Amino acid sequence: MQRLLKYLTLYDKILIVSLIIVNVFFILFPLYHVYTGNQDEVGKGYIVIRNNGKVEKKIPVARTFREDPLLIEVEGRIGTSIIEAINGEVRLKEAPPEDPQKICEKTGWISRPGPSIICVPNQISITIEAGEDGLDGVSW
Amino acid sequence: MVFPGKKVGLIVFIVVLTGIVLFSRNQVFKSDFYQKTEYFMDTSVTVKVKKEPGAEEAVSRSMEVMKQWSLKLDRFNSESIINKINNSAGERVLLTENIYNLLKMAGKYYNLSSGAFDISVAPLMDLWGFGREEKHVPAEQEINSVRERVGLSKLEFNTADMSVILPAGMSLDLGGMAKGFIIDRGMESLQGSGINSAYINAGGNIRVSGKKPDNSLWQIGVRKPRGQAEVYQDFILALAGGSVATSGDYERYFIQDGIRYSHLIDPRTGYQAREMLTVTVYAPTAVEADILSTSLFIMGWQAGQELVENLTGVEAMMAREDERWVSSGFHKIAVFR
DSSP: OOHHHHHHHHHHHHHHHHHHHHHHHHHHHHHHHHHTTTSSOOOOOEEEEEEETTEEEEEGGGGSSSSSSSEEEOSSSSSSSEEEETTTEEEEOOOOOTTTSSHHHHHHHSSSSSSSSSETTTTTEHHHHHSSGGGGEEOO | OOOOOHHHHHHHHHHHHHHHHHHHHHHEEEHHHEEEEEETTTTTEEEEOOOOOOHHHHHHHHHHHHHHHHHHOOOSTTHHHHHHHHHHHTTTEEEEHHHHHHHHHHHHHHHTTTTOOGGHHHHHHHHHHSSSSOOOOOHHHHHHHHHOOOOOOEEEEEEETTTEEOTOOOOOOOOHHHHHHHHHHHHHHHHHOOOSSSSETTTEEEEESSTTSSSOOOEEEOOOOSSSOBBOOTTEEESSEEEEEEETTTOOOOOEEEEEEOBBOOOOTBBBSSSSSEEEEEEHHHHHHHHHHHHHHHHHHHHHHHHHSSTTEEEEEOOOSSSSEEEEGGGGGGEHH
16 A cells, blocks of 8 residues: 555545545535435525625525516626526526626526536526425415 | 556546446436426416426427417407407407307306406406506596496307407406416326326416326425415425415505505405405316416405315315415315424
């Protein structure tokens, strides 16, 4: 083992450690959601909007069950992103004009914990935190 | 190159481990559904079906069917049949069989609800500003004068040539039933495409078909009428078919001088029905659930309860300021946590 370690370059070690971290993340992350998804917390899910890594807004998913979409403007690093939420789903409706590729607009709608919308140029991310996934729909 | 074999082995091990982890992650995150949301009928419409070959095309077809119907039934669309009936008031209008039957159904529920459900309420909706004008409280005199142009019993049906004559000055608004009727057409289209597990939600009116892909029941919550739009924690519907619709005074309303004026106007008085906050109805089809949720809200606490208990296959939950009533058969389909 000692001789093997000696043989590996610094980059080999970085690569191995990063792969292990990524693996552990992907093992624990789904387990976390399987666990939280079984909680009796119907209607208590949240849409979490992060700006530059910090939570800027936390909106109960239940508030999106309404006639007209809920529009949220977030002032990011390069401009204003417009986020739209309705019927338990959220998407990035409009990336700022300064964003050349607008990749996060193309991500489309998310409605459950797991996938996230990430706008790299404007440093905004949108995720849904568990709670609401016990229900298939809400009548209003 | 002291241990080339070990290094290769380690790399292979990491690659295999990564592969296994990514595969299992896909298994955990893999959705059983294909779903699509579009905006029409002034709201969002979501169709969710079991993920299987042809699901995407079936959902697109169903959306298209619903969009076409929503255009046909929108009284503000100059091309729609309802617009044509309204603009030809006083004259005979020939209808297709399904539109004729739809108006006949409106007539049936007009009678069943003692006039509480009335698609000829359009002039009153316009007067209050729930059509296209600004919302305001009209003068009593105006209400009384407009009320003379309301009352579906005045609509003349002719079954022989499937035509109707709407008296001059009157107009129809299918707002209390169109969403439900359109959901039923969407579900029909899905079933025609061989889809057996499906969910359609149009602005809170929901219809499901079959069980979920994992063989469990569809869990449907009901919005609380006040506060931050939470869901009733102790009242969840578990369905393997049928439809749910809710009518509440929080949907479309305005507040003037501290008083809430909702779009749920009693066609018989010209004023808002105020006894209840919300009514949720379960019925076999979405059009029945839609019509009945509006009807019961307007009929009120006592008359509403009597009607529900007299209908087979229909259940309801009603809430007023200080109490909640649940029909006798609801325990079979609702989970009271």
